[in-house]
Amino acid sequence: MKLPCEITRDLLPLYAEHLTCPETNRLVEEHLSTCPACQEELHAIQLPMPVQPDPQPDAPLKKIRAALRRKGILTALLSILAVVCLFWLSAWMYTAQSPATAEQSGLWTYNRKENGANVCILEVQGDGVWLTMDTPFNWGEENITVRAVRYRFPQFHATLEGLFGSTASSNSITVSNTQLLTVVCADATLHYRQGQPVYAYRVNGSIVYGTEEQLHLYPRA
Structure with missing residues (x-):
């Protein structure tokens, strides 16, 4: 069968x-x-039957914890990125500047005695204009050079100046009467000595500074 x-x-x-x-x-x-x-x-x-793992009671909680952990890491990274961007933006706003013209600066000089010494004070009268020194001030230098700059965000710059007490820029520069003060503007380079504007003259291949009346020289260099 x-x-x-x-x-x-x-x-x-x-x-x-x-x-x-x-x-x-x-x-x-x-x-x-x-x-x-x-x-x-x-x-x-x-064929052997596949063994299905027993469902774990806390599996949904683990998924929720993993999702919250990922969300926390992402939030922390976004916070760090925001702080970095804010720091960069603040630094850019603080340093964003353009050369100021002599007219915008409204430069004004005068003499006064300070601690028994005759000094020359250079001030800017223009709104939002600063005098920035190229090098740290030194009383022994013959020539002090500053730049007249206009900050694109003057209120922000002034606020940070007040908060941190920075002396990198100011609205006035003090030099001794024996020093030559050179101010670089966008449209001209100005020279001052003893609170008075002076001009550059070429004499025997050298540059001297003064007025025509003081030096009895002509023409200007």
Whole structure:
């Protein structure tokens, strides 16, 4: 007796679990020896079943904690980026400047005694104009050079000057009467000595500063 495929396939689960009798086993094996389709069916039944992990009760909480952690890291990075951008913007606003003209600066000089010494004071009368020194002030230098600049954000610059007490720029420069004060403006380079404007003259290949009346020289260099 040869079993048909339908009956054999019904018996295959029991056969695979060794629950059939010897006679049934013989019939099933006889059929399998000549039926590739039923052989594949038996092979599929005998494959191990994948083990599904038990669901963890705190899995949703872990997902929430991971999402919050990622959000916290992103927030911290954005905060650091915002601080860096704010610092850069503040530095740019503090240093953003353009050369000021002599007319914008409204330069004015006068003499006075300070600690018993005769000094020359140079002040700017223009709004938002500063005198910026190229090098730190030194009483022993023969020539003091400053630049007249106009800050693009004068209120912001003045606020930071007041907060940090910086002396990098000011509205007035004090020099001794023996020093030559050179002011570089956008449209001219001005020279002062003893509170008076002086001019550059070329004498025997050298540049001297003074007025025509003082030096009795002509023409100007």
